[in-house]
Amino acid sequence: MTTTTSERTTSSPTAAGSAAATAPRRAIPWGKIAAWAVMVIFLLITLFPFYWMLRTALSSNNALATQPGSFLPVGLNTGGFERVFGLQDVETAISQGGSGASINFWRYLLNSVIVATTITVVQTFSCAMAAYAFSRLRWRGRDTVFLIFLGSLMIPQIFTLLPNFILIKNLGLVDTLVGIMLPTLFISSFAIFFLRQFFNNISREVEEAALIDGASKSRVFFTLILPMSSAPLATLALLTYMTAWNEYFWSLMVSYTDQSRVLTVALGVFRAQSPGTGPDWSGLMAATLVAAAPMLLLFALFAKKIVNSIGFTGIK
Amino acid sequence: MSTATTSTRSVPTRRRRKDDTKLALLFIAPASLGLLVFLVWPLLTGIYYSFTEYTTLTPPQWVGLDNYVRLFEDPVFWTSLRVTILYVVINIGVQTVVALLIAVLMQRLTQSTILRSLVLAPYLVSNVVAAIVFLWILDTQLGIFNVALGWIGFDPISFWADETWVIPTVALVNVWRHMGYTALLLFAGLQSIPSHLYEAARTEGAGEMRMFRSITLPLLRPILALVLIMTIIGSFQVFDTVAVTTRGGPADASKVLQMYIYDNAFAQYQFGYASALSVALLVILMVITFAQYWMTRAGQSDLD
Numbered sequence: 001m002t003t004t005t006s007e008r009t010t011s012s013p014t015a016a017g018s019a020a021a022t023a024p025r026r027a028i029p030w031g032k033i034a035a036w037a038v039m040v041i042f043l044l045i046t047l048f049p050f051y052w053m054l055r056t057a058l059s060s061n062n063a064l065a066t067q068p069g070s071f072l073p074v075g076l077n078t079g080g081f082e083r084v085f086g087l088q089d090v091e092t093a094i095s096q097g098g099s100g101a102s103i104n105f106w107r108y109l110l111n112s113v114i115v116a117t118t119i120t121v122v123q124t125f126s127c128a129m130a131a132y133a134f135s136r137l138r139w140r141g142r143d144t145v146f147l148i149f150l151g152s153l154m155i156p157q158i159f160t161l162l163p164n165f166i167l168i169k170n171l172g173l174v175d176t177l178v179g180i181m182l183p184t185l186f187i188s189s190f191a192i193f194f195l196r197q198f199f200n201n202i203s204r205e206v207e208e209a210a211l212i213d214g215a216s217k218s219r220v221f222f223t224l225i226l227p228m229s230s231a232p233l234a235t236l237a238l239l240t241y242m243t244a245w246n247e248y249f250w251s252l253m254v255s256y257t258d259q260s261r262v263l264t265v266a267l268g269v270f271r272a273q274s275p276g277t278g279p280d281w282s283g284l285m286a287a288t289l290v291a292a293a294p295m296l297l298l299f300a301l302f303a304k305k306i307v308n309s310i311g312f313t314g315i316k
Numbered sequence: 317m318s319t320a321t322t323s324t325r326s327v328p329t330r331r332r333r334k335d336d337t338k339l340a341l342l343f344i345a346p347a348s349l350g351l352l353v354f355l356v357w358p359l360l361t362g363i364y365y366s367f368t369e370y371t372t373l374t375p376p377q378w379v380g381l382d383n384y385v386r387l388f389e390d391p392v393f394w395t396s397l398r399v400t401i402l403y404v405v406i407n408i409g410v411q412t413v414v415a416l417l418i419a420v421l422m423q424r425l426t427q428s429t430i431l432r433s434l435v436l437a438p439y440l441v442s443n444v445v446a447a448i449v450f451l452w453i454l455d456t457q458l459g460i461f462n463v464a465l466g467w468i469g470f471d472p473i474s475f476w477a478d479e480t481w482v483i484p485t486v487a488l489v490n491v492w493r494h495m496g497y498t499a500l501l502l503f504a505g506l507q508s509i510p511s512h513l514y515e516a517a518r519t520e521g522a523g524e525m526r527m528f529r530s531i532t533l534p535l536l537r538p539i540l541a542l543v544l545i546m547t548i549i550g551s552f553q554v555f556d557t558v559a560v561t562t563r564g565g566p567a568d569a570s571k572v573l574q575m576y577i578y579d580n581a582f583a584q585y586q587f588g589y590a591s592a593l594s595v596a597l598l599v600i601l602m603v604i605t606f607a608q609y610w611m612t613r614a615g616q617s618d619l620d
Binding site: 065 | 335336337339340341343344346347348349350351353354355356357358359361362365372414417418421422424425429431432433434435436437438439440441442443444445446448449450452453457458459460463464467492495496497500504508524538539542545546549552553555556559560574577578581587590591594597598601602605
């Protein structure tokens with residue numbers, strides 16, 4: 001790893017001496033301080049809502065109304081979480097501002113994991129192969145076919161939702177996890193476009209050297225291009241996983257029962273069940289936190305690896 | 317071009333201009349299947365439905381251009397178009413500037429992986445989660461933001477129920493969720509700029525602003541253009557946040573196009589008219605994308 005914060009050498013280049021070196025060497029770096037200040041403000045804006053979720057989830061819903069401005073939990077209790085996991089009896093839940101309805105969290109978690117994992121693995125691989133074909137293989141009609149893929153980026157989601165729903169219904173896959181996965185299982189035009197940009201940037205000399213040594217193009221793809229692109233592939237896989245995990249609208253249409261209900265849909269149900277006047281904010285925030293937690297945990301485990309790997313793009 | 321018939325099959329050739337059609341077809345097969353079945357076919361049937369009256373209960377009835385005539389005379393359509401464009405302008409304008417700033421700050425200030433991970437945090441939660449959290453934070457009576465406004469002497473603002481505030485509110489909530497993701501994409505692009513360029517510029521006494529203008533922006537252009545195309549298309553399709561919070565209100569002030577389409581299809585079962593509205597949205601997105609793609613030459617890189 002290289003660190004960019006190396007000490008400045010004391011001898012400044014003589015040519016630039018007249019212009020740049022007039023400032024004293026130990027001057028306070030105002031520019032850097034200002035830049036850090038901006039960064040800190042962005043971080044506060046970014047992270048505050050997460051803290052507020054936690055603070056509200058740990059508060060008693062009835063106490064929230066009297067002390068809305070307290071930065072610590074008010075009437076500290078775990079009632080919100082208990083309502084999410086269905087651990088409270090109906091009477092207690094209603095007296096604490098909930099609806100009394102419970103949700104089967106573990107089932108929804110399992111459904112979300114199956115859907116997001118399958119989509120990520122299959123889609124990333126399928127799109128990497130396609131991107132390679134568009135980037136490095138020579139075949140007639142390549143540019144035309146790529147334009148068709150590119151054009152499909154412009155199809156608004158709402159355009160495909162109902163025709164796809166009818167298709168899934170005709171296939172008998174409504175209310176199944178396969179039905180939820182199928183439309184995005186093999187294709188993300190964004191992924192193909194994104195990977196193609198990276199494949200285009202990989203030096204051709206490396207590839208041609210392997211080809212002259214007698215390797216086939218498919219071998220070059222699996223043993224050379226894929227490993228060299230591990231950084232963008234990892235980034236893309238992570239983004240695909242998040243997209244699949246956070247998808248709401250399509251899952252809502254396809255799933256009717258617990259058998260195929262994923263976390264986002266369950267959250268929507270929980271929100272809809274919350275009383276309209278004086279919503280159960282404590283329970284709602286506990287639910288949003290629970291729905292987001294696995295993603296945050298997964299990211300905490302893999303973020304360092306992925307963020308670090310982004311630096312190695314094979315350009316340098 | 318290539319002369320295909322010259323060599324016999326058995327002779328192993330290492331010609332550079334070898335045709336890869338077979339392998340290419342194999343490689344694009346899975347993606348093409350997904351494209352044809354779940355994107356192109358629904359697109360075609362969707363266009364067909366736009367010329368029909370279709371309640372999904374009975375087979376579609378051909379009505380010609382009726383839906384499009386209705387569209388041009390429908391004041392709610394024009395309202396929703398205006399609302400959507402306002403949303404996109406605020407959302408993309410703020411988001412691009414903020415994301416670029418974060419990406420450049422990360423590149424120039426620190427290699428900290430923790431910082432970069434934290435910046436991406438909002439993208440980990442769904443639109444639904446973000447919407448519900450800000451529904452709470454911006455609540456008129458109990459929301460912490462309005463409580464804080466009270467501390468510094470301002471009256472509370474009904475962010476979700478005021479016709480002027482609702483679209484900027486939705487736009488900024490979605491900036492919060494997407495700015496880290498956009499910054500990450502731009503950051504990946506920044507990584508492709510050779511660091512020796514900055515070293516050379518610094519040796520010659522260039523300041524940060526000068527390096528940003530002369531090195532970062534020009535070399536980032538292809539990635540920036542790509543990111544802009546993606547985010548603008550995504551922005552036009554805003555739905556989740558509105559659906560969870562206001563459902564288009566108050567008085568159609570946040571009735572974005574997709575919300576209006578959804579209402580027509582799933583609340584009123586006018587799927588034919590909803591399809592015509594979708595065609596209008598599709599045309600808008602096509603025009604914007606092609607204009608942008610050619611204007612910014614997104615496919616080319618200055619590094620080649």
